[in-house]
Amino acid sequence: MATFIYSLLPSFFFIIILIYIIFYKPKQDTKLPSGQMGLPWIGETILFYRAQRKNQLFVNFFQPRIKKHGKIFKTKLMGSPTVVVNGAAANKFFMSNEFKLVVSSWPTSSVEMMGKNSIMEKQGDAHHCLRGIIASMLGPTGMQMMMPKTCISIQKHLQKNWENNEEISLHRSTKRLTFTIVLECLFGIGIEQETMIGIFECVLEGVLAAPINLPWTKFSRAKKARADIEKVLVDEVRRKQEAMESGKDEENGMLLSNLVAALIRGEITEAEVVDNVVLLVFAAHDTTSYAISMTFKMLANHPDCYSVLLKEHEEIARAKRPGETLNLEDVKKMEYTWQVARETMRLCPPIFGSFRKATTDIEFEGFIIPKGWKVLWTTYGTHYDEEYFPDPMSFNPSRFADLVQAYAFIPFGGGPRLCAGYQLAKLIILVFMHYVVTRYDWSLVYPDEPIVMDPLPFPSKGMPIKISPKSDN
Numbered sequence: 001m002a003t004f005i006y007s008l009l010p011s012f013f014f015i016i017i018l019i020y021i022i023f024y025k026p027k028q029d030t031k032l033p034s035g036q037m038g039l040p041w042i043g044e045t046i047l048f049y050r051a052q053r054k055n056q057l058f059v060n061f062f063q064p065r066i067k068k069h070g071k072i073f074k075t076k077l078m079g080s081p082t083v084v085v086n087g088a089a090a091n092k093f094f095m096s097n098e099f100k101l102v103v104s105s106w107p108t109s110s111v112e113m114m115g116k117n118s119i120m121e122k123q124g125d126a127h128h129c130l131r132g133i134i135a136s137m138l139g140p141t142g143m144q145m146m147m148p149k150t151c152i153s154i155q156k157h158l159q160k161n162w163e164n165n166e167e168i169s170l171h172r173s174t175k176r177l178t179f180t181i182v183l184e185c186l187f188g189i190g191i192e193q194e195t196m197i198g199i200f201e202c203v204l205e206g207v208l209a210a211p212i213n214l215p216w217t218k219f220s221r222a223k224k225a226r227a228d229i230e231k232v233l234v235d236e237v238r239r240k241q242e243a244m245e246s247g248k249d250e251e252n253g254m255l256l257s258n259l260v261a262a263l264i265r266g267e268i269t270e271a272e273v274v275d276n277v278v279l280l281v282f283a284a285h286d287t288t289s290y291a292i293s294m295t296f297k298m299l300a301n302h303p304d305c306y307s308v309l310l311k312e313h314e315e316i317a318r319a320k321r322p323g324e325t326l327n328l329e330d331v332k333k334m335e336y337t338w339q340v341a342r343e344t345m346r347l348c349p350p351i352f353g354s355f356r357k358a359t360t361d362i363e364f365e366g367f368i369i370p371k372g373w374k375v376l377w378t379t380y381g382t383h384y385d386e387e388y389f390p391d392p393m394s395f396n397p398s399r400f401a402d403l404v405q406a407y408a409f410i411p412f413g414g415g416p417r418l419c420a421g422y423q424l425a426k427l428i429i430l431v432f433m434h435y436v437v438t439r440y441d442w443s444l445v446y447p448d449e450p451i452v453m454d455p456l457p458f459p460s461k462g463m464p465i466k467i468s469p470k471s472d473n
């Protein structure tokens with residue numbers, strides 16, 4: 001009997017080992033990224049805000065943590081445990097897994113100001129539907145229509161605000177200009193600009209303010225301004241709807257017509273139309289104007305680059321008849337200018353990054369990001385990494401003459417939430433550069449003007465520049 005049992009032992013062990021191999025799941029080597037969670041509840045928010053206000057987010061906040069903990073690190077910001085991710089692989093993973101593993105996640109005040117029905121709050125099919133309508137005017141066909149309007153708008157703006165002036169605030173000027181281009185040329189909304197721009201700016205101030213609704217707070221002022229805008233826009237939308245339903249719409253083909261057409265078809269609501277007008281004005285306003293201002297600053301500090309850029313525009317201008325406006329073919333020729341603008345946005349990105357929320361436990365590069373945690377991708381962490389951009393702190397536009405690794409240059413984000421207005425921003429920047437550099441000599445009043453952030457970056461003195469019309473104009 002004993003011999004029989006002994007003879008079975010090898011088979012017994014063999015079966016045990018087999019069961020072990022089949023059913024054993026090695027304990028996954030996943031862990032939270034390293035990093036510090038800071039103080040209870042507020043975490044490292046104060047350090048983050050302090051660095052942000054001085055426009056030192058990279059040097060004072062991201063860089064020391066990347067050095068200590070690596071490109072993926074944890075922290076706690078605005079009450080939420082957060083994993084900060086940097087590098088092309090992380091950008092690709094988190095941006096392209098929008099709706100699958102993460103969803104965009106904005107602070108309460110931003111949602112209140114932009115509206116719960118704006119595209120940034122939409123997920124999945126609802127996002128896809130709205131994105132389709134908005135993209136109808138912001139893709140290649142839209143750009144064909146926007147091109148002449150943008151040229152006229154920029155020339156009118158320069159005539160009205162630059163002519164007979166020796167000094168202007170470049171940043172204020174470009175903010176006003178993008179506001180006009182988005183409202184008038186893109187949407188076809190001709191409401192009174194001067195009052196509206198002030199009200200919009202008041203709303204923008206509340207976008208990242210603490211959501212405390214007391215009479216003296218920024219948030220409360222912004223909420224009131226938001227209600228004023230809503231009233232004006234609701235009237236506009238209803239007027240447009242009436243005109244379209246009675247076949248009397250004269251401005252057909254503009255983005256407001258496309259949105260109202262979708263409203264009439266029952267695809268979107270009136271609130272969705274209004275909230276997305278507000279969102280697009282906000283999305284275009286401070287970003288494009290900052291990109292333009294910083295491009296001028298970089299050119300002022302790099303006269304060799306300015307000479308190359310100027311030559312590019314003089315050649316384009318020489319090929320035009322007097323009074324002939326630019327076309328998309330001319331814009332294609334502005335290759336070096338676009339390299340300069342991209343290099344500027346690499347070093348001075350208008351958006352420092354964006355928050356997402358994990359909708360499930362996420363495994364990435366051996367780390368686990370628990371469901372409900374925030375994920376923050378940052379432009380700086382990749383743009384300033386020498387793995388993608390050798391000698392990263394130097395201004396070298398020609399680096400964009402070569403193909404840049406996917407997801408390493410991300411001023412416009414990526415994945416399903418890639419900036420919908422990317423092509424319009426490019427058009428405004430290039431056309432504006434053209435008309436300014438071919439018509440004006442200019443110089444910065446304060447070459448070392450500090451940049452501050454609230455919540456987006458801007459030149460602290462509005463970037464005044466001295467201007468004089470070129471003699472051959």
Ligand code: HEM
Binds near residue numbers: 131279284287410
């Ligand atoms: C230099 C100028 C601009 C920069 C740097 C910029 C940057 C960005 C970034 C980084 C995002 C993605 C945010 C995220 O992932 O959470 C974004 C989204 C967006 N941008 Fe821009 N933007 C610019 C100009 C514009 C303009 C001119 C418009 C339209 C008129 C626009 C409309 C939008 C919209 C609608 C979204 C949301 C897309 C979505 O959620 O599907 N942007 N932008």
